[in-house]
Amino acid sequence: MQIESATSIQLAELEKELSAHYERICQHELSLDITRGKPSAEQLNLSDNLDGILAADYRAADGTDTRxxxxxxxxxxxxxxxxxxxxxxxxxxxxxxxxxxxxxxxxxxxxxxxxxxxxxxxxxxxxxxxxxxxxxxxxxxxxxxxxxxxxxxxxxxxxxxxxxxxxxxxxxxxxxxxxxxxxxxxxxxxxxxxxxxxxxxxxxxxxxxxxxxxxxxxxxxxxxxxxxxxxxxxxxxxxxxxxxxxxxxxxxxxxxxxxxxxxxxxxxxxxxxxxxxxxxxxxxxxxxxxxxxxxxxxxTEFTTLKEHMRKHANILKPKFECVLEHLQHGLGESDLGQWEKPEGGYFVSFNTRPGCAKTVVQLAADAGVKLTPAGATFPYRKDPEDSNIRIAPSFPSLEELDTAMSVFVLCVKLASVRQQLKQAS
Ligand SMILES: Cc1ncc(COP(=O)(O)O)c(C=O)c1O
The missing domain is CATH 3.40.640.10 (Type I PLP-dependent aspartate aminotransferase-like (Major domain))
Known part of the structure; x- marks a missing residue:
C-alpha cells in the first residue's frame, strides 16, 4: 500500500474498508496491553529456584553474615x-x-x-x-x-x-x-x-x-x-x-x-x-x-548467567518474531511506517508517518489495545514529529500479542489513510 500516490477516490474507498474492519474489531471488547517492558510470568518462573537456595546458610564466602x-x-x-x-x-x-x-x-x-x-x-x-x-x-x-x-x-x-x-x-x-x-x-x-x-x-x-x-x-x-x-x-x-x-x-x-x-x-x-x-x-x-x-x-559463574539468558531468549524470540511478522506482512510494502529489527533488548521501535502516532495510540486504545503513550520516548513527552511508538512484546502471551499486533497494524493503516485523505481534500 503506497498512499502517497493514491487518488482521493482510492483513499476514500480504503478508508471505508478499514473503518468497517476497525468497527468490527471494536465490538470484540479486547483488553490487551503492550505498554511496558516487563518480563512475562514464564520468564520469571526461570528464576524461582532463588527461593530457598540459601537453605539457611547465610554466610558469604568471605564469612559475612548477610542477615x-x-x-x-x-x-x-x-x-x-x-x-x-x-x-x-x-x-x-x-x-x-x-x-x-x-x-x-x-x-x-x-x-x-x-x-x-x-x-x-x-x-x-x-x-x-x-x-x-x-x-x-x-x-x-x-x-x-x-x-x-x-x-x-x-x-x-x-x-x-x-x-x-x-x-x-x-x-x-x-x-x-x-x-x-x-x-x-x-x-x-x-x-x-x-x-x-x-x-x-x-x-x-x-x-x-x-x-x-x-x-x-x-x-x-x-x-x-x-x-x-x-x-x-x-x-x-x-x-x-x-x-x-x-x-x-x-x-x-x-x-x-x-x-x-x-x-x-x-x-x-x-x-x-x-x-x-x-x-x-x-x-x-x-x-x-x-x-x-x-x-x-x-x-555461580558468569557462564551460568549466560545460559540462563538463553532460556529467556527462547521465550522472547517468538514474540519479537510475531511483532516483526505482523509489521512486515501488514506494512512491509507500504509507505506507512518504519521499524527496526532488534537483535536483543525488550522493544521494537516503530515510526509512523509524521503526525500519526497519537492517533494510532488512541485508535488502538479505543479498540482495547493499550500502547505506550505517543511521545513517551521523548523528553517532556513531546515527540516533535509525533511519530515514534514503542512496542513491548515481552509481557503478553503469544496469542494476545498476535491479536494486539493485528489491531496495531490496522490502526496504523487507518490513521495514515485518514491523514492522507484530510491532506488531499
Ligand atoms: C534502559 C533501562 N534502564 C533501566 C531500567 C530499569 O532497571 P531496574 O529494574 O534495574 O531499575 C529499564 C527498564 O525497563 C530500562 O529499559
Missing part, C-alpha cells in the same frame, strides 16, 4: 557478578538494592547536590542540561524533569547518538552536565553503539566541563535474542583517553531473575565511587545482602 546490617558497597560475590555484567574490575563496582533506576536517580542527585569528584554541584549552574538521545527511556527523562535539569534531544542513528550533534552542543554550552546512554539494545530503538561512537563518547571528557558525566545504562548487556553481540568497552576507551571520571555505568538483574527483586550495580572510577558513597552512607546502613547472596549462589 546483619552493614556492607555499604555490597557483598564481594555480588560485586563480582556486576563486574562480569559490565566487564569492569570488581573494585570499581557497588552492588546495591533491586533497582538500577534508583542508582541512576541517586547518581543524578549526587551530581546535583554535591558534584562528582570535587567538581561544582550542578545546582550551582545557571541552566544545567542533559543530552538525551531520542527516542529514549522515559524514566531517564523523568529524573531530569523532576530536578529541573534541562534536556536537549539528540537524534539516534544506527550507530548510536549523532556524535556530531553531541560534540557541537558540548562545545557551545559548558553547562551540559550529562548524557543518557543505553548503549546495547537501546530502549527503544534496539541499536547497539558502534566502536566509533563509544570512542567518541570516551573522548568527550576532554572537551566538556569536568563535572560532566556519561550515564551508561547498560540495562540490556546480556539480553541477546540470538548470538552474543559485543559492546565496545567504554571503560577501556576512557582509560586510553584519560577520561575515566567521565563515565558512570549501571546494570541490574531485573530482567535476568525476578524483575522486582534483583540486584543493581553501579560502576565508576574511584573518585566517582567516593562521591556516590559519601551520599549513600547517609541514606542507608547497607543493601539487602541476603538477596545478593541468593543471586551469587544462583549464578
Amino acid at each position: 546483619n546490617y552493614g556492607g555499604l558497597i555490597g557483598l564481594t560475590c555480588a560485586r563480582e557478578l556486576g563486574a562480569d555484567m559490565l566487564q569492569v574490575p570488581t573494585e570499581e563496582v557497588i552492588a546495591a538494592g533491586n533497582s538500577s533506576l534508583t542508582l541512576m536517580y541517586h547518581a543524578v542527585v549526587t551530581g546535583y547536590l554535591f558534584g562528582f569528584a570535587g567538581n561544582t554541584p550542578w545546582r550551582e549552574l545557571k541552566a544545567p542540561k542533559f543530552l538525551c538521545p531520542v527516542p529514549g527511556y522515559d524514566r531517564h527523562f523523568t529524573i531530569c524533569e523532576q530536578l529541573g535539569i534541562g534536556m536537549i534531544n539528540i537524534p539516534m542513528d544506527e550507530e548510536g547518538p549523532d556524535m556530531d550533534a553531541v560534540e557541537k552542543h558540548i562545545r557551545e554550552d559548558s553547562e551540559i552536565i550529562g548524557i543518557w546512554c543505553v548503549p546495547k539494545y537501546s530502549n527503544p530503538s534496539g541499536v547497539t553503539y558502534s566502536k566509533e561512537t563509544v570512542e567518541r563518547l570516551a573522548q568527550l571528557g576532554q572537551i566538556t566541563n569536568p563535572g560532566f558525566r556519561i550515564f551508561w545504562d547498560n540495562a540490556y548487556s546480556v539480553h541477546d535474542l540470538g548470538h552474543y553481540v559485543s559492546l565496545p568497552n567504554i571503560r577501556s576507551a576512557t582509560l586510553e583517553n584519560d577520561t575515566v571520571d567521565s563515565v558512570l555505568q549501571f546494570a541490574s538483574t531485573s530482567k535476568v531473575t525476578h524483575a522486582g527483586s534483583g540486584v543493581a550495580f553501579v560502576s565508576a572510577s574511584s573518585a566517582n565511587l567516593a562521591s556516590l558513597k559519601h551520599q549513600l552512607q547517609a541514606m542507608t546502613i547497607g543493601p539487602d545482602k541476603v538477596n545478593q547472596l541468593r543471586h551469587s549462589r544462583f549464578f
